Amino acid sequence: MAGCCHDDQCSQTTTPNSTRWRRVLWVALAVNAAMFLAEIVAGVAAGSAALQADAIDFLGDSANYAISLGVAGMALGWRARAALVKGWSLALLGAAVLASTVWHALAGTLPQAETMSIVGVLALLANVGVAVMLFRFRTGDSNMRSVWICSRNDVIGNIAVLLAAVGVFGTGTAWPDLVVATIMAALGITGGWQIINAARADLSRQAEGEVSSPPVEAT
Numbered sequence: 001m002a003g004c005c006h007d008d009q010c011s012q013t014t015t016p017n018s019t020r021w022r023r024v025l026w027v028a029l030a031v032n033a034a035m036f037l038a039e040i041v042a043g044v045a046a047g048s049a050a051l052q053a054d055a056i057d058f059l060g061d062s063a064n065y066a067i068s069l070g071v072a073g074m075a076l077g078w079r080a081r082a083a084l085v086k087g088w089s090l091a092l093l094g095a096a097v098l099a100s101t102v103w104h105a106l107a108g109t110l111p112q113a114e115t116m117s118i119v120g121v122l123a124l125l126a127n128v129g130v131a132v133m134l135f136r137f138r139t140g141d142s143n144m145r146s147v148w149i150c151s152r153n154d155v156i157g158n159i160a161v162l163l164a165a166v167g168v169f170g171t172g173t174a175w176p177d178l179v180v181a182t183i184m185a186a187l188g189i190t191g192g193w194q195i196i197n198a199a200r201a202d203l204s205r206q207a208e209g210e211v212s213s214p215p216v217e218a219t
Contacts, residue, residue, distance in 0.1 A: 087195030094188025
């Protein structure tokens with residue numbers, strides 16, 4: 001029956017050190033690193049705050065996947081601590097995007113809508129592919145959930161970039177670009193906070209388990 005699996009198959013899918021999980025992370029890391037390079041160059045060339053914000057997000061996700069690969073197979077506490085670091089990093093990146101958006105607003109930069117559209121479509125296709133691969137891991141531990149949250153935010157951000165390109169083209173102003181960059185910054189901050197809360201919950205569960213475990217008597 002579709003959507004069902006035996007217990008051993010399900011556990012293999014959601015195990016933090018499973019071959020499938022690590023393979024997906026490697027693919028996601030490669031895609032995000034390549035898209036960061038492409039978008040940061042295009043964003044600077046086009047003068048788009050939204051593209052630059054999305055590029056920074058790709059950079060943050062690359063680090064996210066690299067850290068997840070590093071802690072795969074470790075104890076829950078270490079995976080939760082890694083997720084905590086990623087949560088704070090994502091929130092700080094969101095704050096950096098917000099600061100960059102303010103700078104673009106003050107500078108009065110008018111982005112190139114055509115470049116935004118082309119790069120935005122490529123980024124959307126890349127992120128949808130990654131999100132589809134990560135969807136089955138969305139209910140794992142805080143580390144797995146952190147990866148899924150970042151991927152989900154990427155897809156939302158890419159759609160927003162495309163809408164910004166349409167807005168810039170239609171209005172001839174930079175405001176759609178600035179509004180979308182602000183929304184993406186907010187997504188980064190709120191997504192980071194969700195990851196932080198999940199990581200703290202995992203750390204609390206681990207601490208409770210250690211306290212409740214009876215001490216081992218010396219023989």
